[in-house]
Amino acid sequence: MKSINHAIIMAAGRGNRMMPLTDHIPKAMAGYDGSTLIAKGIGKIKKHIPNVHITVGYKKAMLAKHVIEYNVSSIFNTEGKGNSWWIYNTLMKYINEPVLVLTCDNIIELDIERLYKNYVKYGKPACMVIPVQPVNGLEGDYIFCNNNIVYELSREKPSEIYCSGIQIINPFEINAMTKPTEDFYLLWEQLISQKKLYCSDVYPENWFTVDTVEQLNNLKKFF
DSSP: OOSOOEEEEEOOOOOGGGTTGGGTSOGGGOEETTEEHHHHHHHHHHTTOSEEEEEEBTBHHHHHHHHHTTTOSEEEEOTTSOTTHHHHHSGGGGOOSOEEEEETTEEEEOOHHHHHHHHHHTTOOSEEEEEEOOOTTOOOOEEEEETTEEEEEESSSOOSOEEEEEEEEOHHHHHHHSOOOSOHHHHHHHHHHTTOEEEOSOOOSEEEEOOSHHHHHTHHHHO
16 A cells, blocks of 8 residues: 555534534535545545545435445444544444545645655554644644654644544554543544654645634635
């Protein structure tokens, strides 16, 4: 294997900050550039990664029907579960190779080949978070690292980089070295305690996250 064969887009959330739009559709199906947020994301990823998996929750039947049209490899129902539940409780836990993890509200341009080479450079860690420079008005977990090994994440204490919501993980290795948790933050804390959480040198070429209808309407300014 010389690249990444699997990606998963987490799309189970309620999207409370995008109400009333999300009273009727899941956040992932919000309209964007003549399509939907998740359809555009699937299209970009499939150019580089053959197997795309989706987590669904809120309005799961509607979203599952939508993404099936784009030939995704699998769909996991994570309704009522935390954002890392799928790593321990679905067939993904048996994958012993890198998986690119994204969220449906991330709009990105990412050099996946370059990112994979960076992942290999640091020994194919169990988890590597992809950083971005802080964007005014967008929340994130600030990253503190030494030689690319993360030693702290903080929402309060600022640093020059924070988590983009994108990461590369090896689900099989994570299951072997951590206790099951439904929260990525608690998962990261376990890896930090073992000095096993890494931070990439490679940043997205463009990155924006959509939490509100206003931000959705402002996407054209960024892309």
